[in-house]
Amino acid sequence: MSLNSPGRPAGSPLVVLADDLSGAAECAAVLPGCRRILLDPAAPVRPGETPVIDLDSRRRTPAGAARLVAQATGRHAATGARLLKKADSLLRGHLAAETSEFAAGASGLVVAPAVPAAGRTVRDGVVRLHGVPLHHTEAWRAEAGPVPRSVAEALGRADMTVLTLDQVRAGATHLGGSLRSALARGAPVVCDAETDADLDAVAEAVLGLPHTVRMVGAGGLTAALGRRCGPVAPRTGPGRAPAAPRPVVVVVGTAHPGAVAQIAQLTLHGARHSALSAESLLGPGGDGEHPTARARAVLEGAPVSVLSISGTRAVDPSAAPRLARALARSVAAVLPEDADLVLTGGETARHVLDELAVTTLLPVGQVHHGAVHCRTVDGREVVTRPGGFGGPDSLLRMVGALRTDRGRAVQEPYASDGGPR
Structure with a gap:
């Protein structure tokens, strides 16, 4: 897929570098030309392909994440591709370390982390969640560090230029000029955005700049780039069509409070x-039963089973990676070969797929915003979703898609009204 606007010659192919799996899947679902999500950063990319690559950098140290980004950026920049670094819309992860490496060698950096469909907007360079500044919300309750008060603070760049909503909405010619002037000063530019139309304007303006200008954004900016190439058509991949629905195993690795209500619906x-x-999970036998035995008992013979982490005690955020890994191991050890998967939380999803030796996912479509339906190359169905996304019926809808729509595409692209169609 080449990203270009009507009347312009075909542009450079796009390569998306994501920091976790659920974010990678979210991007793949809204890019018409994306046919593969690569879980191996060193996997070869086909000529003209639009891959989304999960660097799995969120769970690394800042230095380790920076190395992964530097290697991937250098490799794909050398091909002449236009590069987008997928970042968390709530500024989590190793954003400063990764962005510093991503910007090295670029002729400019444009940052637009808004996802209006999820209530995540940017005004005056400050991320807002449903209109409330991020640092006044509880969205970072499970994070180890202090919540950043602005995009510039998250990136560790006091010199960033902010293009306000008035500038973003001033028209294509004016916005393009504002971007060029700001980038000429050598500092990154963050663009305010509260609607899909704002992100469409940013995407259009950036595509008018050289491909050496790189982008940092979340699913909202990716969707805007995808809209430059037309609607996302339903996609299918290799799969089996059994006479009866296959069992579905739901793995909930998120600590988000909404997960409790979602599990209750199931x-x-x-x-x-x-x-x-x-x-x-952290010390087998601590509650009298090994977690793998518990997992086996709940999965055995169940059409739909759910495994989660008990929320009865507060857990040190530093233990979260070990918990996700232990949960994944317990699931993979007893997962039936014919079972399909619903995985929430990018780190949990990645751990489960690593345990199953999955290195490529084939995107099929969206069940709802952020919940992405994929297949493995051997035909297992997988739906992933960021931990904090979705209403009370989210898991129910994700399971329903696999139980009733196996072998067919599930497709609900981003809607302009902020919800799935």
Whole structure:
């Protein structure tokens, strides 16, 4: 896929570098030309391909994340591709370290982390969640560090230029000129955005700049770039068409409070649920039963089963990576070969797929905003979703897609009204 606007010659192919799996899948679902999500950063990219590459850098140290980004950026910049670094819309992860490496050698950097469809906007360079400045919300309650008060603070760049909503909405010619003038001063530019139309304007303006200008953004900017290439058509991949629905295993690795209500919806519809304690996961036998045995018991013979981490005790955020890894191991050890998967939380999803030796996902479509339906090359269905996304019926819809739509595409692109169509 080449990103170009009507009346312009075909542009450079786009390569998206993501910091976690759920974000990678979110981007792949809204790019018409994306046919593969690569979990191996060193995997070869086909000529003209628009891959989304999960660098899995969120769970690394800042130095380790920076090395991964530097290697991938250098490799793909050398091909003449236009590069987008997918960042968390709430500024989590190693944003400063990764962005510093990503910007090295670029002729400019444009940052636009808004995702209006999820209530995540940017005004005056400050990320807002449903209109409330990020640093006045509880969105960072599970993060180890202090919440950044602005995009510039998250990037560690006091010299950033902010293009306000008035500048973004001033028209294509004016916005393009503002971007060129700001980039000429040598500092990164952050663009305010509160609507999809704002992001469309930013995407159009950036595509009018040399491909050596790089972008940092979330799913909203990626979707805007995708809209420059037309609607996302339903995609299919290799799959099996059994006579009866296959079992579905739901793995909930998020600490988001909404997960409790989402699991409750599933159990009301007959799903079997087991919450594994942090104590048993981090030290098997701590609650009297090994987590793998608990996992086996809940999965055995169940059409739909749910495994989560018990929220009865507060867990040190520093233990979250070990919990996600332990949960993934417990699931993978007993997962039936014919089971499909629903995975919430990018780190948990990546751990589960690593345990199953999955290195490529084939995007099919969206169940709802952020919940992305994929297939593995051997035909297992997988739906991933960031931990904090979705309403109370999110998991129910994700499971329903696999139970009723196996072998067919599930497609609900981003809607302009902020919700799925």
